[in-house]
Each structure stands twice: as C-alpha cells, then as structure tokens.
Amino acid sequence: MRVAIIGMGTAGVSILRQLEAHSYFSELDIDVYDDPQNMGQGVPFQNDSAQLLINLPSKDMSLNAHDASEFFNWYETQNQFKFDNATYLPRFVFGHYMKSYLEKFNQQYSNIHLITEKATEMYLEQGYEENARIQYFVCTNHQQEACRQYDYVFLTVGTMAYHDPYHLKGLKGYIPSPYPTYETLNEVDSTDDIAIIGTGLSSLDVIRYVVKHHPNLPITATSRHGELPSVRGNMIDITLRHITKENFESILRSHFGVVPLESMIRLFKQECEDYNIPLQELINRKVGDPIKDLKYDLAHPEILGVFQSILETIKENMNWIWNSLSLQDQEVFMKKYMPILKANSNPMPPRTARLLIEEISAGHVVIKKDLADVQYKNETYIFKYHNQVEPDYFNVVINATGPKTQLKDLDDDDAFIIDIANRQIVQPHPMGGIQIVPETNQVISPRHGTLPHLIAIGQITNGINQARNGVNMIVRQSVQAVKSLYDFHEQIR
Structure with missing residues (x-):
C-alpha cells in the first residue's frame, strides 16, 4: 500500500x-x-x-x-x-x-x-x-x-x-514571523526601536532573544489586552469525575443530541470544587500590572498547578467535549470561556517569569495594552492606543500574533x-x-x-x-x- x-x-x-x-x-x-x-x-x-x-x-x-x-x-x-x-x-x-x-x-x-x-x-x-x-x-x-x-x-x-491583523506584510521593517528568532535581527540596525505585536508565548520567545542581542532598549510588546501567559504551577495527575463520557451521554439523550453549554460549565465547576479550587479568585486574579500578575503566579504554584492540571486534562478530552456542543454554544464558548482557557493553559516556565520580572523592572521591556491600530508612514510604524492620546513610533515590528x-x-x-x-x-x-x-x-x-x-x-x-x-x-x-x-x-x- x-x-x-x-x-x-x-x-x-x-x-x-x-x-x-x-x-x-x-x-x-x-x-x-x-x-x-x-x-x-x-x-x-x-x-x-x-x-x-x-x-x-x-x-x-x-x-x-x-x-x-x-x-x-x-x-x-x-x-x-x-x-x-x-x-x-x-x-x-x-x-x-x-x-x-x-x-x-x-x-x-x-x-x-x-x-x-x-x-x-x-x-x-x-x-x-x-x-x-x-x-x-x-x-x-x-x-x-x-x-x-x-x-x-x-x-x-x-x-x-501568522496573522497579519494590520496588513503590514511586505513593508520595510516588518518581520511577519518571529521564528527562527536568531534571524529576526538580521536586517535590524542597532539604533532601531522595536515593537512586538502580541503578548502571548511567541512574544516571550522574541523578548528573551531580543533583550540579549539588541542594544537599543526598551522593546515594547503590545496587544489589545496586554496580558502575559500564566506561569506553570506544580502540576498533578487529575481524574475527571464529572466531565465524563458517561455524564455527557446521559445529557445528550435528554437534550436532543447536544450538551448545553451551561451543563458543561456546571460539571466543570464541580470538578473545581472537588479539588478546592477558588475558581473566581483564579479567573479574576490578574490586575493589569505584569509584574504583580507574574509574582502572584510564582507565589501560588500549588493551587495554580491544580487548576492548570484540570484544564490540561479537559483539553486532552476536548475532542468529545467540544463536539458535544451545538455550534451556537461553541460560538458562545469561544467568546466567553476560551479567553479563560487560553490565559491559564500553555503556561510559561517559572524561570521565564522571573526573567520577565527582571527585564521589566530594569526598564528593558514594556508591556502595553489597548492597542487600537498600527499604521505605516514615512518608513515609521505608528502605534495607536485606546488609552493613550499620543501614539508610539517604531522602526521595526516583529509579529508574534500567532498562527x-x-x-x-x-x-x-x-x-x-x-x-x-x-x-x-x-x-x-x-x-x-x-x-x-x-x-x-x-x-x-x-x-x-x-x-x-x-x-x-x-x-x-x-x-x-x-x-x-x-x-x-x-x-x-x-x-x-x-x-x-x-x-x-x-x-x-
């Protein structure tokens, strides 16, 4: 064959x-x-x-x-x-x-x-x-x-x-993908001001490399929400007791072949209760200050690790969980709950978090939120924000928005x-x-x-x-x- x-x-x-x-x-x-x-x-x-x-x-x-x-x-x-x-x-x-x-x-x-x-x-x-x-x-x-x-x-x-949300591909000084990072600075002058679009895991890769190899600091990483990924806690083995195929099959039989989103969320909350997860506290723990948010995660490795372990186990079973929902409920989930899942899964290693705290504290890295638009004029990139009257100006933009x-x-x-x-x-x-x-x-x-x-x-x-x-x-x-x-x-x- x-x-x-x-x-x-x-x-x-x-x-x-x-x-x-x-x-x-x-x-x-x-x-x-x-x-x-x-x-x-x-x-x-x-x-x-x-x-x-x-x-x-x-x-x-x-x-x-x-x-x-x-x-x-x-x-x-x-x-x-x-x-x-x-x-x-x-x-x-x-x-x-x-x-x-x-x-x-x-x-x-x-x-x-x-x-x-x-x-x-x-x-x-x-x-x-x-x-x-x-x-x-x-x-x-x-x-x-x-x-x-x-x-x-x-x-x-x-x-x-990678996404190109501001249609910048092909412009001078725009790097459409951050990988391999050791090539991102090939065409970059030592005096160039650098911005990174995106504050997820890809942007962390860029930050780790650029701060060690580019003399003109700080570099700015920005996005709409300006949130960094969470920090990995102490993971444990999880056995799901409520989000199970047996429970889903029972709900499917009584709800015309779909599992209502509210039923799935109810079962998820029961999983968290079994492991004494302070769900609302963890979901709403971020205060918008990158250093405080990173320090919180580093100071709570046990409870955060259990929460991350539950989410990771759910992701491993996401094929039958996700496809039990109606398309309408999937759309609601993407808007309401997927940001929470993304913010608390695929976390960064603790030593990356400690490095970020060090670089932000030293003024080498700036994390900004409320990015509204990026324009290009006279070989300069103009970054406009909802919460800032004056725009920022950069010579080089590294795209880290994800695929x-x-x-x-x-x-x-x-x-x-x-x-x-x-x-x-x-x-x-x-x-x-x-x-x-x-x-x-x-x-x-x-x-x-x-x-x-x-x-x-x-x-x-x-x-x-x-x-x-x-x-x-x-x-x-x-x-x-x-x-x-x-x-x-x-x-x-």
Whole structure:
C-alpha cells in the first residue's frame, strides 16, 4: 500500500513512529514530504536560540504514547546537547529528538522515502466501477510529472502562517514571523526601536532573544489586552469525575443530541470544587500590572498547578467535549470561556517569569495594552492606543500574533492548503481549520464526502480539535489514525 505523509513536524514524525511499530509496516511504501530545513523537526522545534524553552517540563513531553519520559531519557543519553538546567529544555532539542527517529528509520528501512520538497498540489481520481477506491496524487514543484499516486494520505502540514491583523506584510521593517528568532535581527540596525505585536508565548520567545542581542532598549510588546501567559504551577495527575463520557451521554439523550453549554460549565465547576479550587479568585486574579500578575503566579504554584492540571486534562478530552456542543454554544464558548482557557493553559516556565520580572523592572521591556491600530508612514510604524492620546513610533515590528485559524484568511504562505480547498478536497469548519470526522480525523470533502483514507492531524483541524494541538495530544491522535490505516490494510490484503 502506498502512503504519503505531507509535513514532517510533530504530527508527521508521530505518524511514522506509529506506522513503524506495526507488524505490517514492511508492506507499506511510504513517502514523506517536507522542505530540507523542517524535515523531521517542523517549524515550532526548528533550530533556534537556546533561550527558547519548551513550556512543558522535559520529563512530561514525548512522542511515545506509552512513555512520557522518553524525550528526557533520549536527552540524557545523547552527547550533542547538554544544559545545566534540564527541567525545561530548549525547543530545538526536542526537534533533534524527533529528527533522530526520522534519520534512524530512513537508514533502517528501504520502504521510507524522504522527499525534501514541499507538496504544492494534491488531486483525487476515482474510477467509475462499483466500489472503486479513490486514489490520491501528491505533486511538487507545480509539475504534473512530479505527481505521485497513493492509497492513503496523512495531512500533517503543521501550523498555518501568522496573522497579519494590520496588513503590514511586505513593508520595510516588518518581520511577519518571529521564528527562527536568531534571524529576526538580521536586517535590524542597532539604533532601531522595536515593537512586538502580541503578548502571548511567541512574544516571550522574541523578548528573551531580543533583550540579549539588541542594544537599543526598551522593546515594547503590545496587544489589545496586554496580558502575559500564566506561569506553570506544580502540576498533578487529575481524574475527571464529572466531565465524563458517561455524564455527557446521559445529557445528550435528554437534550436532543447536544450538551448545553451551561451543563458543561456546571460539571466543570464541580470538578473545581472537588479539588478546592477558588475558581473566581483564579479567573479574576490578574490586575493589569505584569509584574504583580507574574509574582502572584510564582507565589501560588500549588493551587495554580491544580487548576492548570484540570484544564490540561479537559483539553486532552476536548475532542468529545467540544463536539458535544451545538455550534451556537461553541460560538458562545469561544467568546466567553476560551479567553479563560487560553490565559491559564500553555503556561510559561517559572524561570521565564522571573526573567520577565527582571527585564521589566530594569526598564528593558514594556508591556502595553489597548492597542487600537498600527499604521505605516514615512518608513515609521505608528502605534495607536485606546488609552493613550499620543501614539508610539517604531522602526521595526516583529509579529508574534500567532498562527491563523480560518481558511478565508490564508495567503500565499499557505498555498498548499488554499490549493486543496480550491479543488474542494477540504472545506472550512466555521470554528476554524477544516472539516474532519472528530473521532477519526478523516477529512470531510464538499465534493467527495468523507474521505476515509485522507487523515488530517494538527493545527489545520483546530475547529474540531479545539485546544488539542499540543505534542502529547497529537501523539494520541496519531495512534488512532494509524490503527485505522492498518484496519483498512487488513481488509485489502
């Protein structure tokens, strides 16, 4: 059976690892696609500054669904990278861990073929005979002769390009993506004033790098709300007792096949009560002063860690939770509750928080809220705020707003996704990404219906897999996706 994996970051390598573990692996002929730079590492874990840390403890992150400490054990046994404090390792180290498996498999197996080019198009063909199977053609370099035929395809294309909310892409001094950070200052003069749009995790990466390598400080990080991510507390193992499939199934039967949002929130509050979480206090703990907010989190690692652990466990189960809600309730959740979930999940390492306190206190970093607009005039960026009469002026702007989620917002940086949407192979989900079957990650095409042998995993599925694109969650999706492939393979052998 001919198999393609399009994109070899976290999801792509996870799929390959799951394929390799099966006894039928030798009967597959597998092509993997990505450019040379990202092959095996992906964009989030590409080679970059050692100051960019994974926001999970090293012992809690792994591509092995059965061994959460595999990455840390790999780090301990290798000799290429060594750090004094390995509790939170640099992100690029995880990328080399992933790449080590791809390189090992490539050397060990003749049925794996690395195609160091981006896929540019994909199209489908189906014969007219009864029960004819769809064949998938993946192309590179926009050439018909560069198309290869497959029985099964995994769409693991990684994150979509970053938002450009003020339409600045292409202007002098505008850096559309913060990664790799060690290249962000290549065209920046030592006297330039720098602003960062965004105050999330990506902006923290930029801050950590720029304050160490740019002499003209302070740098300003700004957004509408001006809130920094929370600080990771002491995480614990959580067993959900109220937000369970059994309770959801009972509610589904009595509410016409959906779980009302208020029922889900009620169950969530019961989970918090079981663990003595002061919910309202934690939700409303931020006072708008970055230093005070960071110090609060650092001073409350126990209770904050329990709260974060509950949210992380809910995220791990978000596939059946999220897709039990009506579309209307999903929209309400996105407006009312998703900001709370985002503010308290994906937290920064404590040492990043301490560094930020130090840099803000020293006047090297300024965090501002109420950003209203950014304009460009006479090679200068003009930042206007709702709470400030006079604008700020900058020579350089680094975009750290995070990746796009809606297909309608994509541009040439996501040409492959635009291509397969244009061919009606995929269609947009109203909450973001593309339509898939929640339980199987099978793509739902507006032209062909459900495509059982086209599987999408990762940020491209964010509308269905809301808040489920962390490494560990992608690994779990990969396990199920590969099981489906081998179930199909057994049928046709």
